Amino acid sequence: MRISEFKNGKAEARYRTAYERALTRLLPDDRTTHDVPTGYGTTRAYQLGPATGQPIVLLPGSGGNALMWHAYLAPLAERHPVLAVDTVGEPGASVQSAPVKDGRDAADWLEELLAALDVTGAHLVGCSYGGWIALHHRLRHPGRTARLTLVDSAGLADLAKGFYRWIILGGLAALAPRPLRPSLARKLGNSAILDEELMSLLRASTGFRRRLPLATTLTDEDLRSLSTPTLALLGERSALHDAAGTAERLHRLAPGVTVRTVPGAGHSLTTDAPQDVLEAILTPLPHRAG
Template sequence: MRISEFRNGKAEARYRTAYEGALDRLWPGERTSLDIPTGYGTTRVHRAGPAHGTPIVLLPGSGGNALMWHSYIEPLAARHPVIAVDTVGEPGASVQSAPVADGRDAADWLEELLAALGLPAVHLVGCSYGGWIALHHRIRHPGRATGLTLVDSAGLADLSPRFYRWIILGGLAALAPRALRPRLARKLGNSAILDTELMALLRASAGFRRRLPLAATLTDDELRAVGAPVLALLGGRSALHDAPTTAERLHRLLPDAEVHTVPDAGHSLTTDDPGAVLTGILTMAARQAGRTDGLNGPVERTG
């Protein structure tokens, strides 16, 4: 298998310049950036928040990196240690050196990273593809993640042609003049294209060749093996899956999981309703810390 990489040095240099500029603008506060070697390549992480406590580890969706969480860093880091990850094999500051063939490899990469950071316990937060990695990590390395927050996670249902259309049309809309994007965002149900900085970074990644595996649907036995406390946030209008069907599957296979549907949100849940996502992450993190904050906000309990 081949690895993800830039088409040439010029494309890589252009992207690195765009990435560093976006990092400075989107994350102006205090942070520590580290490059951690693993068997799958060097992984860039950004740390913020207090030195003590169970860290919140943020995993981005496909085609993204740590900067997709930029609006969440300050409120999360005000209460908890936060580690935002550039997934190896995605466009970002990480550099892949070995193939990632499947969910087992993705889980092993993440385990190597967390072990190298000296983190015996973490709260994993995964958006879309990042949720798929978090699930596989919990199954393969159950001793480290004490809880999972899944934000419209991949791997819970088979991908449909509708989702691929949503991806393609969203990419085209990101190239449209800025004045047209609000109308396109409403039409497509994709508020992420309104984040000007991230869309500029997306365009700069045009020279990146992503060669990571598809997020194959987890089997029933795999989902039953997750075990850890799970909060699954589903976009009620998500193009990734049918929310009621996915919620029913989660309740059947993970009866102790909390499953909440955000009615007016789609797959771009982190930008469609950041309040619901932030509240969910903080609620799970508070439980890991032994507090009892409740989950409030525009969500519906399903099942």
């Protein structure tokens, strides 16, 4: 299997320049930068917040990196140690060196990263593809994490038929002239295209060849085995899956999982409803017997 990489040196240099510019503009200056060797490549992670407390680990969605969480870092770091990660194999500052073939590999990569940084009792927060990685990590390495927050996560139910069309149209909308983007964002239900810094980074990543596995749906048995306190936050109008059907599946198979559906929000939940997502991350989950 091949690995994710830039198509040539020019494409990589273009992206690195855009990434460093966005990093300087978006992330707080008091961050600590880690470049951690793993069996799958060197992984970039940014650490903020106090030295003690339950660590929050932020995993981005497909095609994104730690910078997608920029609006969340300061409020989260007021209360918790925060680790924002550039997933290996995604466009960012991490550099992949070995294939990630499936969810087991993705889980093992994350375990290597967290172990190297001595992160225990973590609260994993995964958006979309990052949620899928968080789920597989919990299944394969259950002792490392104490809580999961899944932000319109992949893997909870089968993909909606129009999801890839939504992805393609969102990418095209990001290339449209800035005055047209608000109306396109409303029509597509994708507020992420209004984040100019991240869209500039997305446009710079067109020379990146992503070769990570598809986020397959977890089995019934996998969902039944979820015992870690977990919150599944769903966008009512998500293009990823049918929110009502996903909620029903979780209620039926994983009654210990707390499910919340955000009215009017879509798959771009972190930008559609940032206050809802922030409160969901910071609010303790209700105790569930058993």
